[in-house]
Amino acid sequence: MSTGLNFLIAALRCEIDALEELARTSELVADIGRLIHALQRERGLSNGLLASHGQRFAQRREAQIRECLACEEAVRAGFDALAADRRRHSVNGARLFSRIAWVLPGLDALPALRQRIGALAFDAAQATAAFAKLVAGLLAVVFEAADGATDPEISRRLVAMFNFMQGKEFAGQERACGAAAFGCGRSGAARQQQWLQLISSQEACFHTFAEFASPTLASRWLASQSPAQLAELERLRRIACSAPAGTALDAELSLYWFDCCTRRIDAMQEIEALLATELRELSRSRTAQARAELQAHEQLLSRWAEQAPANQADFFFGAPDLQAPAAASEGSTPPYGRHLERSILQLVQDQAQRLQAMEDELETVRTALTERKVVERAKGLLMAHRRLSEDEAHKMLRQTAMNQKRRLVEVAESVLAMAEFLPKDAAR
């Protein structure tokens, strides 16, 4: 027959299992970060190859593909390790696996994509879009990992990490967008809008990152951006984004822009590596802490098993006027037994309060992920009610945001708010 102490220990084991799971997920997130970085470089080199009609970047691209393959292998191994762990059975696990199920066909399709690019059968825009789709799928896996984290401190770091990675991807898309604008020698209103959107999305991501990262890394990120580089970036942005439609742009600036962005993105990769290290250390120390607690509780359990239980009515039901006589009437029970019982009940109360506090804090951290969920939900609604593909639904939201000069999340909220006016029978 189990005692309260058995369940106190069982609860701790649950926490330790969850922390170990989280440590594995964190490793996977770090591997995904490296793969995304490699793919972002491959995207840039592929664009260069396509833009130069195969004249440049061929060799650097080959080397980059090899690096991508190595990173991909690590990520696939991480996926398989997650699937092999039969203890994971939560619905969050289902969501994480579902995201992986979505992105794996994209990884499977990479060789064919590369072949097309090598044969110059794609244009730069198509190649960029293809890589962006794959990176978005990988980021969705990271998002789910952050959303499913059950330890508030680790959850904070994962939210910081996801936002940093997403911000970095927006920076990569901005690099491509700017390179195309300068490269073709002219700026247009649609591209300017898209560009400005990429800048504001980036800023929102880095803002959230700074809010949830450790103070050390938040200031490290600030320090990593040289003011001179930032000023140059902003000057180029201004030239391209404030030019009246149809104005000619200096095509020579294309490569300069590209290098300027690349230095910034490479600096981001260093921060990302530090984030991954911090996450790993945090996971380890949290697990070690929980293990130490478990050991202490197990020692208590063995002491508990050695002695006859004292009179338990007092200590649970706590009728104060009955405590003294009851203790006196049970001469066989050492006073230390009663003390032990009390301390166990105190431990249970402390644990319950700690778990409650963890849940409260987790809830606060997760609200940082709400915006993205609102957008996803609005997309789902549009897909169901207007029979759109995911891409079409996203474009529709983005276009509306551009036209109305509102934030994407605001448009998504409007879509959800009007949901009840949509015909019910069209819903899935």
Place this chain on the structure above:
Amino acid sequence: MSTGLNFLIAALRCEIDALEELARTSELVADIGRLIHALQRERGLSNGLLASHGQRFAQRREAQIRECLACEEAVRAGFDALAADRRRHSVNGARLFSRIAWVLPGLDALPALRQRIGALAFDAAQATAAFAKLVAGLLAVVFEAADGATDPEISRRLVAMFNFMQGKEFAGQERACGAAAFGCGRSGAARQQQWLQLISSQEACFHTFAEFASPTLASRWLASQSPAQLAELERLRRIACSAPAGTALDAELSLYWFDCCTRRIDAMQEIEALLATELRELSRSRTAQARAELQAHEQLLSRWAEQAPANQADFFFGAPDLQAPAAASEGSTPPYGRHLERSILQLVQDQAQRLQAMEDELETVRTALTERKVVERAKGLLMAHRRLSEDEAHKMLRQTAMNQKRRLVEVAESVLAMAEFLPKDAAR
């Protein structure tokens, strides 16, 4: 190497595991319901025994204790079965175990409590408080089970069940409160306040129950309350609760009141049994549905394994102008392969959307549990900052609610709102 389809299947397995877990938890909830009902009867009989100075109810109480022991055995076996399942490792699992750890010492202490009552060493108020504490601990386990449910439909039913059980317990406390008031022949302001609070808490619970129960059971509940019985109950409530302080009450009404309440509470037990049956059937059908889906997917996987993968770049990256030539250039791939690939990607998208919709709905259902969490959080805050026991913190909140004629949850919200003004260093 795993494919997307493997993870589609892995995600489904996670869901099935979670549903099976939920089925076990639901069985436990039903067992806890039966134990609580038995304890409520034992509480009533114990009060009768104590009030009659051991002259009445002794035999009926003995029989009731035997029934309690049988119910307790089932609940303990359910607890042990949960602990034996090593796959449960979520933080919700930790919270559930922590609640069980809290309530088990209470069950262990029952024999001692019964001995005291049998020896007439407790008064009726002490006995009532002790049973109420144990029932509250059991209800906290049910609450955690409802809060941790991962299937929205089952979650709705568990929320209905928890609220029904909690409402029934308030009805039981009202029975005791009224019996004491009529029994001692006078009504006082404090008892009237407490009584009115028990009525409004009950009504709030049954309101939430009706909102989340199946329409069948919600109307069954309405039908189970005979208008004549209700009118009689309300008449007795009016007599006792509107009497000016110090007015004499007809002590003869005590037993009449008790029987009137008991008929109502016994009718509740029938509804509760129906709730448990419905919950069991729902769990079974949801699990069977998920299993059927899994089987279909596994068949798809074996077809997938039999054939060479078609050109995957098109189907993931979907460049429409490249689809026709690519299909023509791969003569070895049957057209059916391409179709299969598309249908898998569609399956993944459907699954992701279904999981998203489930999460949204779950969130909506869980807000019904928020009020109780707010009260628990406020209690925790008071315990930490003012070094109160849980009982003291609860009494303080309830007293403030009575004095200010506000709802308990409103007072709790005020406490949380002022949290930042409390000294930081006093917080745990």
